[in-house]
Amino acid sequence: MSDLLHRLRGRGWRMTSQRRVVAEVLDGDHVHLTADEVHARAAERLPEISRATVYNTLGELAALGEIAEVSTIGRAKRYDPNAHHPHQHLVCSRCGTVRDVHPTGDPLADLPPAEQFGFTLTEAEVTYRGLCPDCA
Amino acid sequence: MSDLLHRLRGRGWRMTSQRRVVAEVLDGDHVHLTADEVHARAAERLPEISRATVYNTLGELAALGEIAEVSTIGRAKRYDPNAHHPHQHLVCSRCGTVRDVHPTGDPLADLPPAEQFGFTLTEAEVTYRGLCPDCA
DNA sequence: TCTTGACTTGGACTGTGTCCATCGTAGGAT
DNA sequence: ATCCTACGATGGACACAGTCCAAGTCAAGA
Known part of the structure; x- marks a missing residue:
């Protein structure tokens, strides 16, 4: 996922430890985490990361098309980092x-x-x- | 939608004014209301109807397959009474x-x-x- | 090293939906 | 027609997902 970090840099993103950790948590295929799951895993590496930052970062990544939001019925959104491979x-x-x-x-x-x-x-x-x- | 009320009776539903009003609100094609919109319209005819009753009734109708829940991303569920016509x-x-x-x-x-x-x-x-x- | 504006924080707040104890009533029994 | 009772309605508290904001922090360019 350093590809992703690289691309984001190119788009003028300021690189912070929080954003790096969120991107790392979303690494891999067949990952479909909710925002709270992303927050929990990010907090293992960076205990003080806030929910607001995770939500902000996920929203920005989705707006850039780097991750996809998966629709649900009556459940929390899930985020799919496999956005560049249609499925x-x-x-x-x-x-x-x-x-x-x-x-x-x-x-x-x-x-x-x-x-x-x-x-x-x-x-x-x-x-x-x-x-x-x-x-x- | 008296068809619907009829079918529900056949399934042992107790008919109440609240259920009747919810079913009437959902009458028609191309209707895609949120639960709160259903509640607002039902309350025009039956001012004291509670949100809980609307949620219960919508959930029951969905479980019976009489209406469909439409998935959304980050918005309130919408209910589609057109469940018997695939689309x-x-x-x-x-x-x-x-x-x-x-x-x-x-x-x-x-x-x-x-x-x-x-x-x-x-x-x-x-x-x-x-x-x-x-x-x- | 300094500066600055973008980023993070945490807590309050909103919207959506569920739960529960209590009350009311539809509809079968008499 | 009236009574009974289990099913349904009520509304307020609660839970969860997500947003907003004012204040503090820090990445990175000058």
């Missing part, structure tokens, strides 16, 4: 576990212009729901 | 407006078995995001 999510309806999946086809192409109602489309998010093997 | 949603990233859309193809069929990881799939929800004509 979708498979969510357990009971326990909320998230897995990355790669469906065939391009959902954006499946929406005919007549169904776009003048919107400027930016994204098609597909969420598969079901019960994971543990909950079934 | 997807187009959401404005700025103002949160929701429109029903009907993409071609079947997203559930786009997930190969090797990508299902032992989950028992029940649903594929597609959310198109972009800016609506007013916000663009």
